[in-house]
Amino acid sequence: MFEFTITSKNNRARTGIFTTPHGDLLTPVFAPVGTQATVKTLTPEHLKDINATLVLSNTYHLYLRPGDELVRDMGGLHHFMQWPCPMLTDSGGFQVFSLSQTRKIDDDGVTFKSHIDGSTHRFTPEKSIAIQENLGADIIMAFDECSDPNDHAYTKLAMDRTHRWAERSIKAKTRDDQALFGIIQGGVQADLRAESANFISSLDTPGIAIGGLSVGETKDEMHSMLDVMQPLLPEDKPRYLMGVGTPEDLINGVLHGIDIFDCVLPTRLARHHSAFASDGRLNLMNASFARDEHPIDESCDCYTCRTFARAYLRHLIVAKELLAGTLISIHNLRALIRLMESIRGYIADGSFESRVPELLKQWHGNAGRSSKIVVADEG
């Protein structure tokens, strides 16, 4: 069911097709984040209109609210939120460690308090898989621990635990219509990243996730870790770099052989009036846009750019109208999805590697951190 076919290569970068029960994914792909079973402020129609294909949702959030059993009883996540295309859920591990109140980790799992009401809960690999089976996404994740990347001793301990949890996750899985990915950890320690890449690659899973990056390390550290892992990963499995990223990170990720990305950045920026544009990231609240009759980006084909002037978007922002967030989210997501569409074309025609400097320059003004900073209602 989950075949991955590489359709073209350009050194380490590749295009592929990953088949899922809800359709084929063309990779490399950027997935909008729908934390609480909704990509914030957008309807599924908006997502189809920007050619989104894969949407991520968060296990931790949906477990707490509305509850995974409720989602299952309502027909599963696809039906609940009316997204007919492929979906991915994370394991809940990252949110438990970064978002929940007091938590206590042991080798069996983690006990934590809800950020919503302080109630106590426990996740184990088996529980995470059970929740993700209730949610019913096409791609699901093994339960993992994401530790402080700079503490070698603890990172080793957390990595070993993540490996044992990956094995338990595989064992716990009962549905055959979900692709379970193991997650590579190891912080920014080259030896641990290599060890983890080897271990996770050895497991019988249809795909590989890379966790624990874009959590505060430098760009150089991220690239260096990708360099360490890349040669150790099986060619024939899709690789998912979790929580990444900026346009720059996407370009570099593809260059390092990554196939799947997700990030809250485009929608979070949109709600803070910031828009991707080919002449640099724009803060649309700026007074200089008050009478600007141009779209956010002349070259963009999204509904927002086809329809509205910057002057109107600025007015909506200044007047505190929620439509601003909707319209800029449409644009920011479309910008990254369009970037991935271009990249797929460049890989197919063999020009990707030679275009990277030009692409990085074009997107330079939109650089910055992937900002995987966790806030409770993110998406």
Place this chain on the structure above:
Amino acid sequence: MFEFTITSKNNRARTGIFTTPHGDLLTPVFAPVGTQATVKTLTPEHLKDINATLVLSNTYHLYLRPGDELVRDMGGLHHFMQWPCPMLTDSGGFQVFSLSQTRKIDDDGVTFKSHIDGSTHRFTPEKSIAIQENLGADIIMAFDECSDPNDHAYTKLAMDRTHRWAERSIKAKTRDDQALFGIIQGGVQADLRAESANFISSLDTPGIAIGGLSVGETKDEMHSMLDVMQPLLPEDKPRYLMGVGTPEDLINGVLHGIDIFDCVLPTRLARHHSAFASDGRLNLMNASFARDEHPIDESCDCYTCRTFARAYLRHLIVAKELLAGTLISIHNLRALIRLMESIRGYIADGSFESRVPELLKQWHGNAGRSSKIVVADEG
């Protein structure tokens, strides 16, 4: 340019076609309110999808922000907000009297302080028309004073001022592609309403507005005022009952010969999780909807009802997701627009009057005040 053709009648109720530079309006019509050049949380595509035809925007708000000259320079209101169909602006009078901080009224106009920044401004009939000409709606309003409806002496004074201001508004008007309506005032005083209806009807305008109702009077008072005015109004001009209303008010208004309505109620209710439904108004936050797989209203054809279960809408509300407001706004507006479509059909086939008891019963659970309570960011 502004012809009004009555196409069918059922006692006092009538259907008609009002031609405007942005297309023909089929009446009776309900206009969604886009206070700040946006119907809150909805795109123009959403509005087209629910078959909205006329959209209202507020002169007071747009004058203050982003400024009517800016809107003019950006191509006018239709182009600025990308609404290609007919638009209506009010005179700003109601908001000045109800929303702005300290105000000082004299026979020439009113000086007031902005609710946004306390800055001082002055509206006169000439200024209101100049602003509305900059905004460029198809239907515009004469400047008026809406007084406390129960104080006869003051209501008389305000009504007389409104009449003089109507004459000045007509004189000030320079554009021939806008239909200026005079506004009948007179509170809940039958003698004043009759006097005002006669005076405003005597003016050479393509339509008549009725102001100062739905501002705190009882339903009986509203109906009684409509009864007083109706026989005095020219048959051949469209009649606009400002700021009304609830489904019940729309049905009764049509019964009293009204052709145009607007109200913030459907969108305001939506943002407070309340949805019109044929079995009564629903508070979708209610726990009883947590696992409800039905749409808001089985009989509704809107995107929300065609697509989402109540359980999902409740989840969005509980999770504080803004998409809830968007989806419920789509439904609530469509419910009233669909009601007007039905009513037009019933008038055309002669069954409207006989169906009124059934219609009122059907919508009884959705009754209540039109709640023309003014809040700063309404819409």
